[in-house]
Amino acid sequence: MVRKLLSLVVAAVLLFWGVTGTVFAGIEPSPWQPQINKLHSIELNMAVIQKGLDALVISPSLAPRGTKNVLLGIRYELNALDAQVADILAELPAYNEQDVGQKGVFFALEGIRINALSMEDPFDYILWRMGIEPSPWKQILDSISSRINGYFGTPCTPGTVCH
Numbered sequence: 001m002v003r004k005l006l007s008l009v010v011a012a013v014l015l016f017w018g019v020t021g022t023v024f025a026g027i028e029p030s031p032w033q034p035q036i037n038k039l040h041s042i043e044l045n046m047a048v049i050q051k052g053l054d055a056l057v058i059s060p061s062l063a064p065r066g067t068k069n070v071l072l073g074i075r076y077e078l079n080a081l082d083a084q085v086a087d088i089l090a091e092l093p094a095y096n097e098q099d100v101g102q103k104g105v106f107f108a109l110e111g112i113r114i115n116a117l118s119m120e121d122p123f124d125y126i127l128w129r130m131g132i133e134p135s136p137w138k139q140i141l142d143s144i145s146s147r148i149n150g151y152f153g154t155p156c157t158p159g160t161v162c163h
Contacts, residue, residue: 039108046115
């Protein structure tokens with residue numbers, strides 16, 4: 001009985017080892033995974049900012065209490081995110097020189113660029129409603145998207161959808 005149990009355990013271990021070896025064969029982790037993770041973090045932060053903007057857009061009053069402080073905080077946060085994008089892009093090799101992890105970098109950067117583009121209309125509406133000049137926020141969002149466009153080597157101008 002002990003021999004059968006022992007041989008069954010050994011067979012299960014060998015089977016598990018063989019299956020996991022074939023499952024993970026050929027899958028190479030991206031050497032840029034830490035940078036990709038940071039880019040995803042930036043994308044999540046921008047999504048949080050987007051949700052805050054959406055809440056301000058649907059507000060029934062022209063300037064809910066504390067809106068100017070919220071907008072100032074968003075401006076500082078976007079400046080910090082722009083600097084982080086610049087730092088990460090400086091760490092990465094040129095996009096066309098990457099062979100491993102290229103898709104992860106592309107999807108993370110494209111998500112950030114799309115978030116930056118999608119924030120422009122809510123910003124314009126909120127700032128128009130409040131009578132505030134939108135240029136500081138627009139400049140930051142344009143900076144983020146133009147950094148990404150420059151990294152990809154696309155000739156798109158900020159504020160336009162690239163194909």
